[in-house]
Amino acid sequence: MSRLEQRFADLKAEGRAALVTFVTAGDPGYDTSLAILKGLPAAGADVIELGMPFTDPMADGVAIQLASLRALEAGQNLKKTLEMVREFRLENDTTPIVLMGYYNPIHNYGVAAFVAKAKEIGVDGLIIVDLPPEHDAELATPAQAAGIDFIRLTTPTTDDARLPKVLERSSGFVYYVSVAGVTGAGSATTEQVSSAIERLRRHTDLPISVGFGIRTPEQAAAVARLADGVVVGSALVDKIANAAHPGQAVEDVLALCGDLAKGVRNARVS
Incomplete structure (x- = not known):
């Protein structure tokens, strides 16, 4: 089995969902970003x-756009992002x-x-x-041939006619974008998310992760x-943007990650 x-x-055996955290590599600088990356699993990121x-x-949205700009201005590039993963894997061989x-x-x-390179370092x-x-053929096929999952985005506007094509060669998990628009823009109601998941489950057996607009x-x-x-993602990135120092x-x-992890882990406790 792959790590994912x-x-x-x-x-699933534990009876709970995964907390999936997003941060931008190199934001606000390489060393700080690497410290955050290394600290996320212990803080509760799955x-x-x-x-x-x-x-x-x-x-x-604006938050992650600005995170990209901060990282690029600090000298981050794809080579350094791959190096961050390599450094992370020296200490953690289990977190996907x-x-x-x-x-x-x-x-x-x-x-x-x-x-x-991605396969070698543990992406x-x-x-x-x-x-x-x-x-x-551009990337998904060679990536999956190397054993790297290719995760698809689905949205509220991905209808039943389009879903089979989107999900046909998906692997790892399905990322459901719960609102139409960019990252950080609004949030869906519980009823909307429930209905969307029910529909997706008719088309795939892959785990379904839901994002966009989840902050608390x-x-x-x-x-x-x-x-x-x-x-x-955006809620964590905002913490970096608003910090007075690295x-x-x-x-x-990491504090917000810990709070989010408690919410996720206690969600199904009766």
């Missing part, structure tokens, strides 16, 4: 999405890491070189928001009662 399969299987900074993050971002940096790096999955299934332990708990995973950034992100 193992993690979701273990959590799966980590690590954003690959990009100059034109069109699917992201998913790289999330856009295709352009990978294309520039070279797909074959990227896939080989478990990819979420590439601007590569639809029609372009699987209470919101995380509400989603954790329904989904297999709860994704939180040490505070680390402390505040």
Whole structure:
């Protein structure tokens, strides 16, 4: 089993959802970002999405756009992001890491070189928001051939006619974007999330993680009662943006992660 399969299987056996945390690699600088990355599992993160900074993050809201800019201005690039994963794996060989971002940096790096390096250092999955299934040959096919999961995004506007195509070669888990729009924009109601998950389960046996607009332990708990995973990104990234110094950034992100983890882990406790 892959790390993602193992993690979701273990959590299903425990009777709880996964806390999936997103941070941007290199934000606000390499050392601080690496300290946050290394600290997330102990703070309660079950799966980590690590954003690959990009100059034109069109699917992201202001918070993550600014995080990308901070990281790029600090000198972050794809090579350094892969190095961060390598350093993380020296201490942690169990927490799944998913790289999330856009295709352009990978294309520039070279797909074959990227896939080989990602596999070597322990990347478990990819979420590439601007590569639809029609372009699987670009990256999804070689990544999955190397044993790296390719995780698809589904949205409220992905109808039943489109879903089979989107999910056909998905692996790892399905990321349900619970609101139409960019990251950090609004949140869906419990009823909307419940209905969406019910519909997705008719099309796939993969774990379903729900993200976009989840900022508090209470919101995380509400989603954790329904989904297999709860994704939180912008709320964590905001802690970095609002920190007075790097040490505070680390402390505040990990503290919020801990609070979110309590919400998720207690969600199904009667």
